[in-house]
Ligand SMILES: O=C(O)Cc1cc(O)ccc1O
């Protein structure tokens with residue numbers, strides 16, 4: 001499935017009011033699964049905060065910076081940066097204009113760095129590049145709204161003061177931000193297309209060893225140098241679900257139709273791969289070292305669970321691209337076995 005860029009509303013809409021669920025699996029009541037949301041808004045949350053009782057949020061701004069106030073301090077998160085706000089933390093989002101992005105929510109546990117295995121001590125997303133806020137507080141007596149997502153539904157409560165009255169904190173259960181440009185990219189330098197798991201920024205592991213509730217994977221600017229190789233993604237079916245979004249630029253396997261602020265979902269075992277144009281160009285291209293994905297950033301929320309699309313994702317948003325399948329239609333059979 002493919003979605004055209006989600007609309008940013010014209011009427012004043014804050015971050016919570018502009019949150020919509022596209023797909024997901026599992027159940028926050030069983031503390032197992034994930035949800036993929038998009039947000040589209042243009043107004044700051046006024047004397048209003050939000051907390052998620054169901055799980056942790058990984059927030060990926062695509063357009064417009066988010067100014068996030070949390071109980072732990074403030075974070076400015078721009079497109080090409082991400083932040084994680086964990087279960088239960090009060091936060092309020094201010095925006096400076098039309099803003100849009102994606103949210104990966106996990107119900108099971110927390111996001112962590114992937115095991116580096118033979119990569120060894122350093123690489124991919126390095127711990128030093130994750131930033132946590134410094135304590136910041138305000139002492140304001142005011143009519144304040146606390147919005148909550150609890151068991152998938154939104155609730156509101158009122159209180160007489162700002163919740164951001166925490167003067168100091170210590171510990172390690174804290175929100176954080178990360179600049180995707182800091183990702184230390186590792187890739188194949190001889191031949192073959194590497195599994196995109198090498199681009200995993202953060203993962204929320206499941207209880208089944210080696211599988212994830214969700215991986216957050218990026219496709220950053222990098223050198224492509226492989227020889228004797230079809231360099232773009234291979235045609236494949238996956239035992240995981242692949243939800244993709246585009247922050248900036250174009251994605252090499254789908255230069256047309258997959259646009260910043262839009263999305264794709266390739267469900268478990270649904271075959272997919274580069275569009276016909278990408279196949280043609282990369283079949284004919286000379287394999288010289290080449291900088292690819294320059295000025296772009298695509299990402300994937302990949303899950304071992306099987307995702308169901310919401311009614312909003314399928315119908316209400318009116319962004320589903322019914323013609324997506326046509327991008328593969330002109331692929332021709334190229335099998336020409338030698339005559340016996
Ligand atoms: O399908 C996609 O575009 C994502 C993807 C990229 C890649 O380089 C290898 C496998 C894969 O699923």
Ligand SMILES: [Fe+2]
Nearest residue numbers: 238242266272
């Ligand atoms: Fe894929």
